[in-house]
Amino acid sequence: MLKKVPKQARSEHMVACILAGATRVLDAVPLAEATTNHIAEVAGVSIGSLYQYFGSKEAIAHCLLHQHLEQTVGLLREIRIASRGCPVEERMRLSFLEVLRDHRSHPMLHLNLTAVTQREDFPPSQLKQVVGRMIDEIALGLAEEHPEADPDEIRVCATLRHQSSMLLAHAALDRRRFGQDSLVMDYFDTLSAAQLSLLDRRPVRRAPQSS
Amino acid sequence: MLKKVPKQARSEHMVACILAGATRVLDAVPLAEATTNHIAEVAGVSIGSLYQYFGSKEAIAHCLLHQHLEQTVGLLREIRIASRGCPVEERMRLSFLEVLRDHRSHPMLHLNLTAVTQREDFPPSQLKQVVGRMIDEIALGLAEEHPEADPDEIRVCATLRHQSSMLLAHAALDRRRFGQDSLVMDYFDTLSAAQLSLLDRRPVRRAPQSS
Amino acid sequence: MLKKVPKQARSEHMVACILAGATRVLDAVPLAEATTNHIAEVAGVSIGSLYQYFGSKEAIAHCLLHQHLEQTVGLLREIRIASRGCPVEERMRLSFLEVLRDHRSHPMLHLNLTAVTQREDFPPSQLKQVVGRMIDEIALGLAEEHPEADPDEIRVCATLRHQSSMLLAHAALDRRRFGQDSLVMDYFDTLSAAQLSLLDRRPVRRAPQSS
Amino acid sequence: MLKKVPKQARSEHMVACILAGATRVLDAVPLAEATTNHIAEVAGVSIGSLYQYFGSKEAIAHCLLHQHLEQTVGLLREIRIASRGCPVEERMRLSFLEVLRDHRSHPMLHLNLTAVTQREDFPPSQLKQVVGRMIDEIALGLAEEHPEADPDEIRVCATLRHQSSMLLAHAALDRRRFGQDSLVMDYFDTLSAAQLSLLDRRPVRRAPQSS
DNA sequence: TATGAATGAGTATTCATTCAT
DNA sequence: GATGAATGAATACTCATTCAT
Numbered sequence: 001m002l003k004k005v006p007k008q009a010r011s012e013h014m015v016a017c018i019l020a021g022a023t024r025v026l027d028a029v030p031l032a033e034a035t036t037n038h039i040a041e042v043a044g045v046s047i048g049s050l051y052q053y054f055g056s057k058e059a060i061a062h063c064l065l066h067q068h069l070e071q072t073v074g075l076l077r078e079i080r081i082a083s084r085g086c087p088v089e090e091r092m093r094l095s096f097l098e099v100l101r102d103h104r105s106h107p108m109l110h111l112n113l114t115a116v117t118q119r120e121d122f123p124p125s126q127l128k129q130v131v132g133r134m135i136d137e138i139a140l141g142l143a144e145e146h147p148e149a150d151p152d153e154i155r156v157c158a159t160l161r162h163q164s165s166m167l168l169a170h171a172a173l174d175r176r177r178f179g180q181d182s183l184v185m186d187y188f189d190t191l192s193a194a195q196l197s198l199l200d201r202r203p204v205r206r207a208p209q210s211s
Numbered sequence: 212m213l214k215k216v217p218k219q220a221r222s223e224h225m226v227a228c229i230l231a232g233a234t235r236v237l238d239a240v241p242l243a244e245a246t247t248n249h250i251a252e253v254a255g256v257s258i259g260s261l262y263q264y265f266g267s268k269e270a271i272a273h274c275l276l277h278q279h280l281e282q283t284v285g286l287l288r289e290i291r292i293a294s295r296g297c298p299v300e301e302r303m304r305l306s307f308l309e310v311l312r313d314h315r316s317h318p319m320l321h322l323n324l325t326a327v328t329q330r331e332d333f334p335p336s337q338l339k340q341v342v343g344r345m346i347d348e349i350a351l352g353l354a355e356e357h358p359e360a361d362p363d364e365i366r367v368c369a370t371l372r373h374q375s376s377m378l379l380a381h382a383a384l385d386r387r388r389f390g391q392d393s394l395v396m397d398y399f400d401t402l403s404a405a406q407l408s409l410l411d412r413r414p415v416r417r418a419p420q421s422s
Numbered sequence: 423m424l425k426k427v428p429k430q431a432r433s434e435h436m437v438a439c440i441l442a443g444a445t446r447v448l449d450a451v452p453l454a455e456a457t458t459n460h461i462a463e464v465a466g467v468s469i470g471s472l473y474q475y476f477g478s479k480e481a482i483a484h485c486l487l488h489q490h491l492e493q494t495v496g497l498l499r500e501i502r503i504a505s506r507g508c509p510v511e512e513r514m515r516l517s518f519l520e521v522l523r524d525h526r527s528h529p530m531l532h533l534n535l536t537a538v539t540q541r542e543d544f545p546p547s548q549l550k551q552v553v554g555r556m557i558d559e560i561a562l563g564l565a566e567e568h569p570e571a572d573p574d575e576i577r578v579c580a581t582l583r584h585q586s587s588m589l590l591a592h593a594a595l596d597r598r599r600f601g602q603d604s605l606v607m608d609y610f611d612t613l614s615a616a617q618l619s620l621l622d623r624r625p626v627r628r629a630p631q632s633s
Numbered sequence: 634m635l636k637k638v639p640k641q642a643r644s645e646h647m648v649a650c651i652l653a654g655a656t657r658v659l660d661a662v663p664l665a666e667a668t669t670n671h672i673a674e675v676a677g678v679s680i681g682s683l684y685q686y687f688g689s690k691e692a693i694a695h696c697l698l699h700q701h702l703e704q705t706v707g708l709l710r711e712i713r714i715a716s717r718g719c720p721v722e723e724r725m726r727l728s729f730l731e732v733l734r735d736h737r738s739h740p741m742l743h744l745n746l747t748a749v750t751q752r753e754d755f756p757p758s759q760l761k762q763v764v765g766r767m768i769d770e771i772a773l774g775l776a777e778e779h780p781e782a783d784p785d786e787i788r789v790c791a792t793l794r795h796q797s798s799m800l801l802a803h804a805a806l807d808r809r810r811f812g813q814d815s816l817v818m819d820y821f822d823t824l825s826a827a828q829l830s831l832l833d834r835r836p837v838r839r840a841p842q843s844s
Numbered sequence: 845t846a847t848g849a850a851t852g853a854g855t856a857t858t859c860a861t862t863c864a865t
Numbered sequence: 866g867a868t869g870a871a872t873g874a875a876t877a878c879t880c881a882t883t884c885a886t
Contacts, residue, residue: 010845032243035880046847051882115241115326160398167378187371190409194401221865221870247856257872262857432866454665457859468868473861537663537748582820589800609793612831616823643849643886669877679851684878 002063003055015053017043019067022060027109031061031116058116062127065113069130072102073137080141088145092192093185095141096165100184103169111170135159146199157199164191212274212337214266226264228254230278233271238320242272242327269327273338276324280341283313284348291352299356303403304396306352307376311395314380322381346370357410368410375402424485425477437475439465441489444482449531453483453538480538484549487535491552494524495559502563510567514614515607517563518587522606525591533592557581568621579621586613634696634759636688648686650676652700655693660742664694664749691749695760698746702763705735706770713774721778725825726818728774729798733817736802744803768792779832790832797824 002015021043025034036057040047054060075098083091103110117127139151139158146154168191172184217223232254236245247268251258265271286309294302314321327333350362350369357365379402383395424437443465447456458479462469476482497520505513525532539549561573561580568576590613594606639645654676658667669690673680687693708731716724736743749755772784772791779787801824805817 014846030243032241036882037880040848047882048847048884049845052845057881156394163382164378167382171374171378186409190405191402194405198397198401219865219870225870246854248854258856259858259872259874260870263870263872266857268856436867452665454663458861459859462869469861470863470868471866474866479860578816585804586800589804593796593800608831612827613824616827620819620823639849641849641886647849668875670875680878681851681853681880682849685849685851688878690877 003051003053003059011053014045014049017045018050018053018060019064021045022064023106023109026061026064026112027106029108031057031112036060061113061116064109065116066127066130068113069127069134072099073130073134075102076134076137076141080137080144084144088196089189089192091141091145092196093188095138096169096188096192099165099169100172100181103173107173111173114166114170135162138162142199145196149199153199157195161192161195164195212270212277213264214262214270215264217264222264225256225260228256229261229264229271230275232256233275234317234320237272237275237323238317240319242268242323247271272324272327275320276327277338277341279324280338280345283310284341284345286313287345287348287352291348291355295355299407300400300403302352302356303407304399306349307380307399307403308396310376310380311383311392314384318384322384325377325381346373349373353410356407360410364410368406372403372406375406425473425475425481433475436467436471439467440472440475440482441486443467444486445528445531448483448486448534449528451530453479453534458482483535483538486531487538488549488552490535491549491556494521495552495556497524498556498559498563502559502566506566510618511611511614513563513567514618515610517560518591518610518614521587521591522594522603525595529595533595536588536592557584560584564621567618571621575621579617583614583617586617634692634699635686636684636692637686639686644686647678647682650678651683651686651693652697654678655697656739656742659694659697659745660739662741664690664745669693694746694749695756697742698749699760699763701746702760702767705732706763706767708735709767709770709774713770713777717777721829722822722825724774724778725829726821728771729801729821729825730818732798732802733805733814736806740806744806747799747803768795771795775832778829782832786832790828794825794828797828 018039021041022034022039025039025042034057036050037047039060040050043050050060054063076095079094079098080091083094086094135155135158138161139154142154142158142161143149143151168184168188172181213226217226229250232252233245233250236250236253245268247261248258250268250271251261254261261271265274287306290305290309291302294305297305328338346366346369349372350365353365353369353372354360354362379395379399383392440461443463444456444461447461447464456479458472459469461482462472465472472482476485498517501516501520502513505516508516557577557580560583561576564576564580564583565571565573590606590610594603635648639648651672654674655667655672658672658675667690669683670680672690672693673683676683683693687696709728712727712731713724716727719727750760768788768791771794772787775787775791775794776782776784798821801817801821805814
């Protein structure tokens, strides 16, 4: 990802500055419209230095995405541990609220980073690993609630939760549709319950309570 | 939308070619990276001709989106009319399968068109109208099933269905995660039932705090 | 000049329309910014027809210039003949007023046509002839006043008059400098007198009357 | 005027090269037909570098015009100071010879720069100031000769002198008409005397109607 | 190592001109 | 002849990337 691993304090600070600049820039314009010169300028770093550490514009985006995923995984772990003992719905909701908060603070950024992921030429290895760790973390949470469930099934379910949380959080950014968060949370609760019921092998389909 | 309305057969063919080319190109790369020259080349049309009918790169994307939405609205209507008498779940599923098939045939394209929609400078009127018609069409389907429901509530529900169908269809594109459609349909059925139950005012959620 | 000499009434009308359109367009924008499509549109003629009669954009400008010079030569002749018997200054002034009026009615056009003349690749023969006739006409006027003067000298003087009249008329278009025509005419009279004195072989130089 | 002020020696050289190239190009073709790529090529500089310092094609022309006017103002000042004590005609002639020499060395260039001035969208401030300084300089010369004259009248006269010098110098470029400079100088002397006499309030005109 | 000047391939768009109808 | 759709070379300008200082 990084062209050169920063060893000295100065280098580390440089890389941090560049990423901070990139965060600000990519939170305002799509990656394709963001220029490296602009990122360097906002970062308060010379364009030459930027290329000392990042081989290309995409490398910056990838690094940012990586950094962000790592951060989120950490947060989710903390919440999982801290919320032990709470009712399921509450635990699910707490995690999602964290994701939501994160998206709300950098609306465009997440759209951009997701777009990077969708590219055909998306580079695998490094980033796939972090996504994997994210799924693992979610799976851990589900396993705590359903110790009896098949691990494979739990992973599939975790993957779905990850996907849908991201999608819902993105959608929630559109204030025109989701004016109030209560609507989003309602939606989330419904989704979440449905998903959990899938895990219970007792599908909700066909008007369950109406019988 | 179009700079000049094609009158002769030749012109119509030209516009069709350009849109076909744009479809192929935008199904491969994000709009920001697609070049007008490339679109023209793939369309087998000179760049000058492209600009004879479309004032800008964005105009092409907008036209494509418009065309596609119109098509989908039409399909949904046909399905709604043809499926009268079938059980609810079946009707819902038929519509969604259509959406899914469409996404599957042009995976990237839909991602791109959605991205266009998210742009801040997204132009209103023309396209917003078609999105409106789409919601209306979904609302009609719901109203047939719930004639007693409040029209406003139906529209909200229709909007949510539209959103979630899109989200699910997008997610389903990721073959790495949804290898078999049965999984997607399971997911859809669950979601769909949950949403319908919301309309019934009998939420699916298990043990909400309100009890 | 013309690709094809119009023979029929319809063709002549066509050419007239094109030239009228070109006049309107070139009176608004510099030749380099005027497009043939725009000229055709303003002329109410198809672009294909325009190229039927004029081989290129420049051909139109040249034709316009030619037409205009012919017209001016004719006007100057009429004035010369009609003003016989008037005092010299009056005669000179009458001619210049005609030139000035013409420039005032199509300010930009003259600037443009002059610019065409200045081009390095300005084509000779045809247009040079008309300019020659213009000089001849002016020379005739001077000869009537100075029958005793050497013909060659008269031609040089006529050339100077032509040049300076054009220049002065152009300059007079700049209302910021020449707010009132009286100033222009004052200037013209001074110039004119100085030129006539050159012809008298009694140069004005060095404060003539102050001695 | 300049997008970025050159600080290092290298940058200054770059800007100098670009302006030199632009001078050569604009001395051959009208601004509208000069391409930035061509200017860059002739200047031996990459197109990117050109745009590093000049925001647009027009910016180059304006800068060139500015530079040239500054230079001329400086020259005229030097001549005025150096020629103190010489007879009036001599002083006037010396200044004009300088202008003439300048035009002769870059015939088309001056035509082009003047054309730039005539554009409707001609930007004010910066360039207008230099033109103002030019008039001021000429006025200073006149004031030395006519200390008793009204300052306002001197400025009007200076403006006229500036105009007519330019016009005459432009006209003199046409070697077909002004084969020898003696003719131009004769013409200039006559004009100059006439103008000075205007300032003396004793018009040269022969037999005006006011007598 | 840090800098930022220099580079030039690449982009959207225009417009003179051709030619099938 | 008249039309206007089609063409594509050409243009102004941008920006990722390199490299001399």
